[in-house]
Amino acid sequence: MATEGRDKYRRFGRPIAILAAVLALLLVPSAASAATETQTFTTGPITVDGYEVQQNVRLAPNPKLDGYMTRMEVDLVDANGQPIPIQRLMLHHIVFTSLFRRDKTCDSILGFDGMSSFVNAPERFYGAGEERAKMVLPEGYGYPVRPNDLWGLIYMVMNHRSTVDEAYIQYTVTVETEKELTAVDPYWLDVKNCQADPIYNVPGTDEKGSTHERSSDFTFPEAGRIVAGGGHVHGGARRLTLTEPGCDDREISRSVPTWGSPDHPFYNVRPILHEPGPINMSGFLSESGIPIAAGETVRLHSQYDNSRPHARVMGINVVYFAPDPSVTEKCGPIPEDIQEFGTTEPGKHAPVPFRIPLTGLDDDGNAVKIDAPPGDLVRMRGGGKVRVGDRFFSEPNLQIERGDEITWNFAGAELHNLTTANGPVGIGSPNLNSGRTYTRKFKEPGTYRLFCALHPVQMSERVVVRK
Numbered sequence: 001m002a003t004e005g006r007d008k009y010r011r012f013g014r015p016i017a018i019l020a021a022v023l024a025l026l027l028v029p030s031a032a033s034a035a036t037e038t039q040t041f042t043t044g045p046i047t048v049d050g051y052e053v054q055q056n057v058r059l060a061p062n063p064k065l066d067g068y069m070t071r072m073e074v075d076l077v078d079a080n081g082q083p084i085p086i087q088r089l090m091l092h093h094i095v096f097t098s099l100f101r102r103d104k105t106c107d108s109i110l111g112f113d114g115m116s117s118f119v120n121a122p123e124r125f126y127g128a129g130e131e132r133a134k135m136v137l138p139e140g141y142g143y144p145v146r147p148n149d150l151w152g153l154i155y156m157v158m159n160h161r162s163t164v165d166e167a168y169i170q171y172t173v174t175v176e177t178e179k180e181l182t183a184v185d186p187y188w189l190d191v192k193n194c195q196a197d198p199i200y201n202v203p204g205t206d207e208k209g210s211t212h213e214r215s216s217d218f219t220f221p222e223a224g225r226i227v228a229g230g231g232h233v234h235g236g237a238r239r240l241t242l243t244e245p246g247c248d249d250r251e252i253s254r255s256v257p258t259w260g261s262p263d264h265p266f267y268n269v270r271p272i273l274h275e276p277g278p279i280n281m282s283g284f285l286s287e288s289g290i291p292i293a294a295g296e297t298v299r300l301h302s303q304y305d306n307s308r309p310h311a312r313v314m315g316i317n318v319v320y321f322a323p324d325p326s327v328t329e330k331c332g333p334i335p336e337d338i339q340e341f342g343t344t345e346p347g348k349h350a351p352v353p354f355r356i357p358l359t360g361l362d363d364d365g366n367a368v369k370i371d372a373p374p375g376d377l378v379r380m381r382g383g384g385k386v387r388v389g390d391r392f393f394s395e396p397n398l399q400i401e402r403g404d405e406i407t408w409n410f411a412g413a414e415l416h417n418l419t420t421a422n423g424p425v426g427i428g429s430p431n432l433n434s435g436r437t438y439t440r441k442f443k444e445p446g447t448y449r450l451f452c453a454l455h456p457v458q459m460s461e462r463v464v465v466r467k
Contacts, residue, residue: 053156100150133281227286309423358372399463407437
């Protein structure tokens with residue numbers, strides 16, 4: 001069984017280290033009480049090239065315990081176990097999976113390359129982003145763990161320095177080993193579900209105060225109660241909400257971002273490789289649980305500011321569901337013991353306007369803000385084709401007419417993409433390579449400053465669209 005699981009995991013993306021190497025890692029257990037164990041694991045190193053973004057998968061050690069996990073948190077640390085500041089490396093997001101369990105909302109998961117697929121999708125049970133969300137379950141509930149479990153990671157790490165850097169992923173779990181708890185199942189709700197890189201784009205072409213919404217429905221096959229949940233979004237988000245369309249679309253929960261003060265480190269990292277996200281996302285707990293009858297549908301709404309472009313955003317809400325066949329009434333009453341929690345840090349809930357500049361390299365190889373890539377502005381009449389190689393666009397400065405189309409041929413061996421840094425419309429292509437193409441018709445005039453989000457300093461392009 002273990003061999004079959006590892007073979008499937010290799011098909012998901014780039015080859016990963018063999019299990020023996022991955023499990024030869026730091027493990028520091030400590031007993032919180034006779035019935036509770038808290039263990040800290042460290043996996044790595046993860047090596048990231050200068051000014052680059054690494055998306056990858058790997059195996060990860062899991063607690064060799066028989067019990068129920070009630071809490072989990074994660075961070076990026078150095079070889080001495082000290083947290084790494086985001087001025088060096090940023091853990092943009094991470095997803096933990098249990099490889100021998102089937103995911104509740106996906107039959108398969110598409111890899112970072114958009115081609116490879118991990119069939120019999122592993123169960124996604126915990127995730128975090130820049131905001132470092134924690135898994136916290138209410139009293140009496142837990143996520144079952146077993147000694148023969150096999151865990152995997154899907155992650156994205158950004159290097160804000162010019163030199164190669166390395167880090168370790170460190171996570172702490174709390175497991176109840178003696179008391180019998182009510183088991184929960186994680187339901188991963190995502191408006192672009194079943195993808196390792198579940199991004200979409202907010203065009204940002206509407207008036208000030210406008211909202212762009214994307215929704216997705218999920219039907220629960222069995223009865224039970226939602227006892228906890230929380231969300232993950234990117235820069236520009238307003239909120240995530242869960243509603244029940246069969247119950248007059250009533251709202252049952254929401255996850256709201258908190259944006260930090262202007263001096264918060266999130267907004268002062270240089271170079272700027274992406275639009276900064278919130279410093280916190282609110283979550284909720286309920287011991288009674290929100291009742292969901294078998295066959296009921298829950299709708300996830302992902303809402304972003306639409307007055308400015310926001311490329312490569314996400315809308316994810318993970319809920320923990322306790323099966324309960326006694327729930328038979330549809331649209332049952334919302335419990336009164338729902339507790340919402342957020343952050344004590346100062347901030348606000350409205351998105352922070354943020355303009356991402358283009359970044360290039362000076363003669364010493366350091367990142368500097370640029371208005372456009374080097375080279376003359378070349379007029380491409382009627383549109384045309386651009387070759388994307390490893391670390392370059394064949395036409396870094398283009399001028400076209402409104403309504404023209406450009407096709408990018410991603411001829412390189414490595415994965416690259418096309419992403420709006422700033423401009424009239426949010427653009428974010430899939431990760432592509434090996435001759436695959438992406439075509440875009442430019443309907444809005446203006447200057448589009450674009451880059452590869454995986455190599456944001458080394459690969460940029462300017463497209464000027466005339467009226």
